[in-house]
Amino acid sequence: MLKYIFKRFLWSILTLWAVITVTFMIMHFIPGDPFAREGTMPEAVYKNLNEHYHLDQPLFIQYTRYLTSLIQFDFGPSLKSNTMTVNDFIKQGFPVSLHLGTQAILLAVVLGMILGVVAAYNRNKWQDYLSMILAIVGISVPSFIMATFLINFFAVKWGIFPVATWKSWAHTVLPTIALSMMPMAFIARLMRSSMLEVLSQDYMITAKAKGLKGKFILIHYAIKNAILPVVTVLGILTANLITGSFIIESIFGIPGIGELFVKGIFNRDYPVILGSTVFYSMILIFLIFIIDIAYTWLDPRIKVIGENN
Amino acid sequence: MKKLLEIKDLKVNFHTYLGEVQAVRGVSFHVNQGEIVALVGESGCGKSVTAKSIMKLLPTAFSHYKSGEILYHSMDLLKVQEKEMETIRGNEISMIFQDPMTSLNPTSKIGEQIIEGLMKHKKVSKSEAYRKAKELLELVGIPQPEKRMNQYPHEFSGGMRQRVVIAMALVCEPQLIIADEPTTALDVTIQAQILKLIKDLQFKLNTSVILITHDLGVVAEICDRVVVMYAGEVVESGKVEEIFANPSHPYTKGLMKSVPRLDMSRNESLYSIVGSPPNLLHPPNGCAFYSRCEYAMKVCQKHSPNLMEINTTQQTACWLYHPMANPVEKESMGGM
Numbered sequence: 001m002l003k004y005i006f007k008r009f010l011w012s013i014l015t016l017w018a019v020i021t022v023t024f025m026i027m028h029f030i031p032g033d034p035f036a037r038e039g040t041m042p043e044a045v046y047k048n049l050n051e052h053y054h055l056d057q058p059l060f061i062q063y064t065r066y067l068t069s070l071i072q073f074d075f076g077p078s079l080k081s082n083t084m085t086v087n088d089f090i091k092q093g094f095p096v097s098l099h100l101g102t103q104a105i106l107l108a109v110v111l112g113m114i115l116g117v118v119a120a121y122n123r124n125k126w127q128d129y130l131s132m133i134l135a136i137v138g139i140s141v142p143s144f145i146m147a148t149f150l151i152n153f154f155a156v157k158w159g160i161f162p163v164a165t166w167k168s169w170a171h172t173v174l175p176t177i178a179l180s181m182m183p184m185a186f187i188a189r190l191m192r193s194s195m196l197e198v199l200s201q202d203y204m205i206t207a208k209a210k211g212l213k214g215k216f217i218l219i220h221y222a223i224k225n226a227i228l229p230v231v232t233v234l235g236i237l238t239a240n241l242i243t244g245s246f247i248i249e250s251i252f253g254i255p256g257i258g259e260l261f262v263k264g265i266f267n268r269d270y271p272v273i274l275g276s277t278v279f280y281s282m283i284l285i286f287l288i289f290i291i292d293i294a295y296t297w298l299d300p301r302i303k304v305i306g307e308n309n
Numbered sequence: 310m311k312k313l314l315e316i317k318d319l320k321v322n323f324h325t326y327l328g329e330v331q332a333v334r335g336v337s338f339h340v341n342q343g344e345i346v347a348l349v350g351e352s353g354c355g356k357s358v359t360a361k362s363i364m365k366l367l368p369t370a371f372s373h374y375k376s377g378e379i380l381y382h383s384m385d386l387l388k389v390q391e392k393e394m395e396t397i398r399g400n401e402i403s404m405i406f407q408d409p410m411t412s413l414n415p416t417s418k419i420g421e422q423i424i425e426g427l428m429k430h431k432k433v434s435k436s437e438a439y440r441k442a443k444e445l446l447e448l449v450g451i452p453q454p455e456k457r458m459n460q461y462p463h464e465f466s467g468g469m470r471q472r473v474v475i476a477m478a479l480v481c482e483p484q485l486i487i488a489d490e491p492t493t494a495l496d497v498t499i500q501a502q503i504l505k506l507i508k509d510l511q512f513k514l515n516t517s518v519i520l521i522t523h524d525l526g527v528v529a530e531i532c533d534r535v536v537v538m539y540a541g542e543v544v545e546s547g548k549v550e551e552i553f554a555n556p557s558h559p560y561t562k563g564l565m566k567s568v569p570r571l572d573m574s575r576n577e578s579l580y581s582i583v584g585s586p587p588n589l590l591h592p593p594n595g596c597a598f599y600s601r602c603e604y605a606m607k608v609c610q611k612h613s614p615n616l617m618e619i620n621t622t623q624q625t626a627c628w629l630y631h632p633m634a635n636p637v638e639k640e641s642m643g644g645m
């Protein structure tokens with residue numbers, strides 16, 4: 001088991017390195033240049049700026065320089081802000097996005113699983129249709145429409161929750177709901193099909209034939225087996241949610257890191273783009289690593305494959 | 310001998326999009342305390358449905374019990390509430406399924422799967438339950454039971470899994486075990502071991518067993534009585550010796566003839582009953598075996614025969630044994 005974890009860890013590092021390298025190279029080969037468009041800039045200033053940020057040095061030197069700083073968790077300076085580094089941006093925005101994302105993913109998992117289980121247990125009855133209509137709405141309605149809809153009713157019309165900004169917990173409710181709709185719908189559909197598959201398995205009849213209680217069978221037999229496919233997608237869903245959504249954060253005026261990336265692209269602020277891509281990859285790869293380990297614990301059949309390799 | 314289970318005129322239908330499938334059409338037989346009863350018959354004749362009916366394991370959404378009684382200790386299981394049925398399943402009546410590869414929960418340890426029924430029914434402590442599970446695994450011939458209990462189904466071979474399933478079925482010391490083709494999915498040498506195991510355990514614990522099988526050799530070897538089913542009905546029942554020496558129903562005769570024998574010559578081809586069983590969506594009015602029967606009479610086409618006693622232990626559902634049947638035709642039966 002330890003050997004397996006170690007191996008998966010090495011793979012994670014390797015994957016991360018590949019992502020960093022590819023992003024770095026793409027960044028430098030796309031046409032354009034962070035300071036080129038400021039047409040009024042005197043030649044000397046331009047040269048100085050390039051020198052200051054080491055943009056005049058050979059690519060390989062820049063690359064190794066970037067890697068070494070990354071190892072010390074230094075994402076470098078921002079080219080467009082003279083007071084903030086990329087680290088400052090992340091430190092400022094990430095806790096907010098993490099908070100919002102964690103709430104959203106928890107809500108999505110709990111609600112999505114309940115909907116999926118209820119739908120599967122009541123296949124082709126009204127509960128099933130209702131759950132799946134909710135799921136289709138969740139998947140097909142874009143989050144900005146969902147967000148405006150929520151704001152219109154819960155904030156403007158009924159005044160239950162504040163309209164926007166990020167202050168008290170009440171401020172987090174509407175963006176959490178808006179953000180969780182899509183993953184919730186996705187999980188509900190996945191859980192439903194996975195449950196239906198499990199419910200048709202022979203061991204479900206064995207469980208009943210043993211005289212076990214319905215609730216016990218639901219938890220120990222049905223959900224325990226049906227949850228596996230849901231766990232596999234949890235890494236990506238969580239990574240997406242906790243690294244911030246540009247749309248939701250803009251609509252609700254939330255100071256998260258979702259807007260960081262988009263601003264970076266508009267400004268051609270290389271270190272910011274690179275930094276947020278690398279940061280996102282780090283989180284994604286880390287979560288996938290955790291999920292992989294959790295999976296071997298949830299599904300005993302996986303362990304053997306891991307150990308035999 | 311005391312009757313443990315008695316099924317009377319059981320009828321089970323399935324609702325399908327084509328219509329009502331009459332899977333079981335008036336089955337009656339009984340199981341005495343401490344005996345092994347074989348349930349035999351062609352594929353699709355309703356053996357599994359009958360077995361699942363006893364435990365009330367049929368999907369409630371699209372099946373229903375049209376009529377009949379399933380008397381267990383003279384209590385009608387068809388009238389028992391689901392809550393009470395839970396206390397009978399696995400506790401007083403347990404079931405061994407056909408495919409051990411799929412009938413165990415892949416994500417639970419073997420030990421847990423054995424004790425969960427015991428803990429539910431007998432209110433014993435966990436450590437006591439584990440001790441009992443260990444004993445049982447030893448009894449069914451699994452070496453190193455302590456270690457094995459902490460393993461998952463995928464770490465067991467097919468034969469070993471079926472032993473686990475048997476241990477699971479035995480754990481509450483049930484009075485009746487229903488084994489639905491318990492060895493069909495296993496290879497031949499393991500089949501013999503498992504059947505011997507069932508027989509030994511039945512003898513040791515004096516439980517009753519309903520054994521569903523296609524293997525008449527097995528029936529002859531380990532069963533006390535035989536119930537022959539055809540197209541959702543019982544066509545004959547009796548003691549093993551009677552059924553093998555004196556099969557009375559033409560279907561049973563055909564079944565016996567289709568068993569390969571050692572004294573068969575090399576180029577003699579194996580007998581098989583021509584034709585196929587009727588569609589249970591629209592079963593015929595008369596005898597279901599009519600279209601395949603060598604001895605069919607006029608009456609057989611119109612009227613379905615009920616079970617008739619040939620002697621105190623053997624019953625058959627065939628007009629040939631009706632007291633009014635033409636003695637000439639009866640004679641021709643004897644000559645086959």
Ligand SMILES: Nc1ncnc2c1ncn2[C@@H]1O[C@H](COP(=O)(O)OP(=O)(O)OP(=O)(O)O)[C@@H](O)[C@H]1O
Binds near residue numbers: 324351358
């Ligand atoms: N869930 C179901 N829905 C519809 N029809 C069913 C269902 N289960 C069984 N049947 C029908 O009931 C009849 C009896 O099936 P059953 O499984 O009892 O046969 P069997 O005697 O056990 O056969 P085998 O030897 O192949 O196991 C079959 O004709 C089958 O088509």
Ligand SMILES: [Mg+2]
Binds near residue numbers: 356357
């Ligand atoms: Mg069957």
